[in-house]
Amino acid sequence: MTVLSAMALAGVPEVRPGDDLAAILTTAAGGDLRSGDVIVLAHKVVSKAEGAIVQLDGVTASARALELAGALGKDPRQVQVILDQSAEIVRAEHGVLISRSHHGFVCANAGVDASNAGAPGELVCLPRDPDASARALRAALPGRPAVVIADSFGRAWRHGQVDVAIGIAGLAPLEDWRGRTDAAGRELRATWIAIADEAAAAADLVRDKSSREPAVLVRGLERHVTADDGPGAAALLRSLGEDLFR
Amino acid sequence: MTVLSAMALAGVPEVRPGDDLAAILTTAAGGDLRSGDVIVLAHKVVSKAEGAIVQLDGVTASARALELAGALGKDPRQVQVILDQSAEIVRAEHGVLISRSHHGFVCANAGVDASNAGAPGELVCLPRDPDASARALRAALPGRPAVVIADSFGRAWRHGQVDVAIGIAGLAPLEDWRGRTDAAGRELRATWIAIADEAAAAADLVRDKSSREPAVLVRGLERHVTADDGPGAAALLRSLGEDLFR
Numbered sequence: 001m002t003v004l005s006a007m008a009l010a011g012v013p014e015v016r017p018g019d020d021l022a023a024i025l026t027t028a029a030g031g032d033l034r035s036g037d038v039i040v041l042a043h044k045v046v047s048k049a050e051g052a053i054v055q056l057d058g059v060t061a062s063a064r065a066l067e068l069a070g071a072l073g074k075d076p077r078q079v080q081v082i083l084d085q086s087a088e089i090v091r092a093e094h095g096v097l098i099s100r101s102h103h104g105f106v107c108a109n110a111g112v113d114a115s116n117a118g119a120p121g122e123l124v125c126l127p128r129d130p131d132a133s134a135r136a137l138r139a140a141l142p143g144r145p146a147v148v149i150a151d152s153f154g155r156a157w158r159h160g161q162v163d164v165a166i167g168i169a170g171l172a173p174l175e176d177w178r179g180r181t182d183a184a185g186r187e188l189r190a191t192w193i194a195i196a197d198e199a200a201a202a203a204d205l206v207r208d209k210s211s212r213e214p215a216v217l218v219r220g221l222e223r224h225v226t227a228d229d230g231p232g233a234a235a236l237l238r239s240l241g242e243d244l245f246r
Numbered sequence: 247m248t249v250l251s252a253m254a255l256a257g258v259p260e261v262r263p264g265d266d267l268a269a270i271l272t273t274a275a276g277g278d279l280r281s282g283d284v285i286v287l288a289h290k291v292v293s294k295a296e297g298a299i300v301q302l303d304g305v306t307a308s309a310r311a312l313e314l315a316g317a318l319g320k321d322p323r324q325v326q327v328i329l330d331q332s333a334e335i336v337r338a339e340h341g342v343l344i345s346r347s348h349h350g351f352v353c354a355n356a357g358v359d360a361s362n363a364g365a366p367g368e369l370v371c372l373p374r375d376p377d378a379s380a381r382a383l384r385a386a387l388p389g390r391p392a393v394v395i396a397d398s399f400g401r402a403w404r405h406g407q408v409d410v411a412i413g414i415a416g417l418a419p420l421e422d423w424r425g426r427t428d429a430a431g432r433e434l435r436a437t438w439i440a441i442a443d444e445a446a447a448a449a450d451l452v453r454d455k456s457s458r459e460p461a462v463l464v465r466g467l468e469r470h471v472t473a474d475d476g477p478g479a480a481a482l483l484r485s486l487g488e489d490l491f492r
Binding site: 003005156161162163164177193195201202237238 | 249250251252254296308342346351352398401402403404405406407408409410419420426437438439440441443444445447448450451452454455466467481482483484
């Protein structure tokens with residue numbers, strides 16, 4: 001019987017650009033990392049360690065940013081940073097700016113942290129290549145656990161946010177049961193399961209948002225952990241032609 | 247420190263219309279249910295126990311069902327059942343039929359199980375009122391654990407399905423951090439967290455799709471379990487005006 005467990009790693013300090021995140025996580029885990037483990041990280045610590053931070057002071061808003069900011073009631077420089085991170089604006093109304101990021105993620109503000117999450121005047125962006133970030137972290141962690149980098153995304157038809165995987169190394173993004181049958185030989189309905197997104201969601205449940213718990217150790221997913229790093233979160237993105245809303 | 251655990255209950259038999267699902271779950275749990283526990287159920291067992299089943303033999307396809315079925319390559323009677331369960335067809339192309347169910351859920355096939363999940367010639371629909379089903383189960387279970395009824399839904403921009411909550415009793419559907427601050431006094435970004443959907447996703451990770459494991463016991467969510475049954479999964483639905491795609 002599979003038992004899943006998820007536990008936040010205590011004692012992760014404030015991460016700054018240039019910090020050795022793998023060393024920080026190794027210390028926080030007390031050396032107890034195994035090859036079938038999954039480490040789920042809030043993207044913010046990865047972004048910070050990588051310096052994916054923009055100083056608002058150095059941003060000049062374009063005419064488009066000024067226009068959008070006026071309509072949305074946002075800081076024009078912040079909107080400019082979001083535009084810089086976006087391949088396409090999906091929706092901009094009622095104070096909501098949803099875009100497709102250069103990575104292909106459809107989310108609010110292109111994943112740019114619009115709250116005061118960094119130092120004052122700083123915006124934290126998504127890592128430039130979250131799958132590469134996950135692979136580098138995995139390679140540097142003792143025991144080579146799988147690594148999932150997560151962010152909180154809203155959904156088209158449902159309230160609230162859930163954490164999803166934006167970077168993955170060593171965990172199957174999807175489990176494919178298409179064409180397979182159940183114990184009674186009947187075709188299965190839910191056939192293509194977004195394992196990494198469900199792992200990100202599970203990890204989020206143990207993270208106290210008001211304290212510094214960006215790293216969660218998930219156990220019980222050994223059967224989805226792979227020796228190679230795999231296709232990453234890129235495999236979770238619908239191509240534009242498959243998008244249900246184009 | 248919060249530790250989340252999720253474990254499938256073994257020994258749940260095939261459920262049939264009229265079965266006492268609470269009694270079945272109590273037996274499967276070996277009597278070990280506590281007030282802070284969360285039981286996550288695949289909707290299918292609830293639907294079956296409630297008789298939310300349609301015999302294809304008794305279905306007559308309307309002109310619209312025949313037309314859609316032809317375009318999608320589906321059984322016209324199956325399409326008729328989906329239409330009967332739908333308030334609105336959201337998309338019908340490339341073999342995909344996405345609708346808004348009468349409950350307000352936007353999902354493939356209005357949640358009607360289009361595979362051979364029931365007996366041959368049977369379709370399993372969503373429970374008629376999943377929040378009411380969850381409340382009734384909770385009231386009948388020893389220890390009054392929270393109850394979440396889950397289904398696997400696709401997403402607009404991401405591949406694969408994740409389990410979400412379609413019926414809830416006793417678990418906060420959403421955790422509201424809006425306007426609250428982190429340990430350093432900074433405004434939080436991810437501020438409205440769909441706890442019940444994340445719990446459904448976590449539970450799905452331990453359910454072997456090929457065996458009969460419709461019930462998962464989740465522990466570690468005590469702080470989200472409420473004495474009253476709460477607003478249910480209805481609170482997770484965006485109103486039509488807030489829908490990001492209208």
